[in-house]
Amino acid sequence: MARIREAIDHYGLTPEELFGSAVKSTARGRRAGKAATATKPGRKAAGKRVGTGRASMGSPKYHDGAGRTWTGVGKRPNWFKDALAAGKKAEDLLIR
Structure with missing residues (x-):
């Protein structure tokens, strides 16, 4: 768990990036809607990711x-x- 938390902080990930837009808030105090910010000098904030939604089940065959x-x-x-x-x-x- 500690390594996962460290990686989340290192990469500046938000709950939306990890769990999708349905997340309201977490026990860690991060707020939904909060933009990813640079955590280290020289780092850029993460951009919007494309294709992270759930895949459709497909049509019946x-x-x-x-x-x-x-x-x-x-x-x-x-x-x-x-x-x-x-x-x-x-x-x-x-x-x-």
Whole structure:
């Protein structure tokens, strides 16, 4: 924990940069909205980072006809496994 705190202070990171914009404040007394400031002579404040938001889950790729869908990423849902066990092929469940 001490090494992490030291690195945060060294790089002048804010709670928003670490945890996103949903952070209001922390127990360390840093305020949300506070700009990153230079902590050492000759250092520039960190600029706004792009692409740090959460990635979207994607659009559904498979469906069962009863309203259940799956993107094809991650663990297979039970309805998908049950359909395969019943003799259907993955191609049969594709959304077209």
